[in-house]
Amino acid sequence: MCSTATRCLATWSCSWRRNPEAAQRIVGNVISALTLQQVRDARMASLLLDAPQVRTPLEVVQWFGAMQAQDVASGHWSLGIRSAHATDADVVAAFERREIVRTWPMRGTIHVVPACDVAWLLELTGSRALSGAARRREQLGLTLA
Numbered sequence: 001m002c003s004t005a006t007r008c009l010a011t012w013s014c015s016w017r018r019n020p021e022a023a024q025r026i027v028g029n030v031i032s033a034l035t036l037q038q039v040r041d042a043r044m045a046s047l048l049l050d051a052p053q054v055r056t057p058l059e060v061v062q063w064f065g066a067m068q069a070q071d072v073a074s075g076h077w078s079l080g081i082r083s084a085h086a087t088d089a090d091v092v093a094a095f096e097r098r099e100i101v102r103t104w105p106m107r108g109t110i111h112v113v114p115a116c117d118v119a120w121l122l123e124l125t126g127s128r129a130l131s132g133a134a135r136r137r138e139q140l141g142l143t144l145a
Helices: 002-015 020-033 036-046 057-064 072-080 088-096 115-140
Strands: 100-106 109-114
Touching (some): 057 072, 057 088, 057 100, 057 109, 072 088, 072 100, 072 109, 100 115, 109 115
Antiparallel strands (some): 100 109
């Protein structure tokens, strides 16, 4: 049932601007087809919080693509809680092995991303971040020199 709900919600998110009434019917049908507990279960599963399995920090980050980690300790906790038996040392080791990286790929906030994805993420979003940084330096009266 979750895959049907996911397809319907994906359809809704793509079509709501073209036909809001039809999109609302789709969402209404999905919501009425699922119990509140099924919605909760699907949400917890998508967040990898339903029943932690043995996953590496890299596997967790790959699942999400990027995870906000503005605060180091909270970022470590967020990775560890999604994997059975993970410790802070396991998370630190993944950073030290350079499997995962903290960087600013989007939105001006720090995220943990798979190291293999850093280049294309920064290529995709970097120009916007750099232009914002240039404006901020100008506002502060700073130069690159």
